[in-house]
Amino acid sequence: MSHAQKVHFEQPKEFKFSAANMKKIESHVAKYPKGRQASAVMPLLDLAQNQNDGWIPEAAMEEIGRILGMPRIKVFEVATFYTMYNLQPKGKHHIQFCTTTPCWLNGSAEVVSACEKHLGIKLGETTPDGNFSLSEVECLGACVNAPVAQRNGDDFYEDLTPENAVKVLDALKAGKKPAHGSQTGRTTSMGVKGATCLHEQAEKCGVKKC
Numbered sequence: 508m509s510h511a512q513k514v515h516f517e518q519p520k521e522f523k524f525s526a527a528n529m530k531k532i533e534s535h536v537a538k539y540p541k542g543r544q545a546s547a548v549m550p551l552l553d554l555a556q557n558q559n560d561g562w563i564p565e566a567a568m569e570e571i572g573r574i575l576g577m578p579r580i581k582v583f584e585v586a587t588f589y590t591m592y593n594l595q596p597k598g599k600h601h602i603q604f605c606t607t608t609p610c611w612l613n614g615s616a617e618v619v620s621a622c623e624k625h626l627g628i629k630l631g632e633t634t635p636d637g638n639f640s641l642s643e644v645e646c647l648g649a650c651v652n653a654p655v656a657q658r659n660g661d662d663f664y665e666d667l668t669p670e671n672a673v674k675v676l677d678a679l680k681a682g683k684k685p686a687h688g689s690q691t692g693r694t695t696s697m698g699v700k701g702a703t704c705l706h707e708q709a710e711k712c713g714v715k716k717c
């Protein structure tokens with residue numbers, strides 16, 4: 508049985524960008540021709556999320572619509588399309604698992620299942636201590652090192668297995684910073700059997716064992 512925290516949260520009635528963020532907004536808007544300010548919607552959503560503890564309230568989307576002169580629904584459409592935008596509070600470590608075909612073929616379902624079991628929550632839920640939220644996302648762009656998960660949109664953990672994924676969770680829980688990238692010791696995206704060609708080039712790039 509899941510012991511996930513029921514996420515009760517209130518939508519703030521108002522949202523105003525800080526003075527520092529208003530300056531950043533000006534520079535984002537200035538990148539686009541007059542009348543095309545709506546093109547700046549994505550960086551503004553990102554600013555709102557960072558200003559508001561990692562999630563974007565509806566009032567912020569309204570404010571963005573007002574600033575950019577675009578209908579509120581258009582801001583909602585962008586915010587709800589991309590999984591990098593959180594529309595409700597998330598745990599301290601928001602782990603997003605890629606479950607798209609290459610990751611799935613390499614065992615993402617088993618990785619997700621092991622992490623759910625270890626934390627006692629399901630995808631879309633948050634642990635009662637607020638430490639972890641788990642989500643499922645589409646391709647994270649690191650398919651050659653599938654399966655892949657990212658934390659808080661920054662840190663990538665690759666070549667995951669049920670065992671090493673749980674170790675990553677335990678390290679995060681203990682306040683450590685697990686190494687990014689391959690969790691099996693692979694050098695960047697080198698073939699699992701090691702380099703089989705281009706040895707000289709690999710050595711020039713600092714890869715010692717070919």
Ligand code: FES
Pocket residue numbers: 605606607608609610645646647648649650653654655
């Ligand atoms: S399919 Fe998982 S990173 Fe691309």
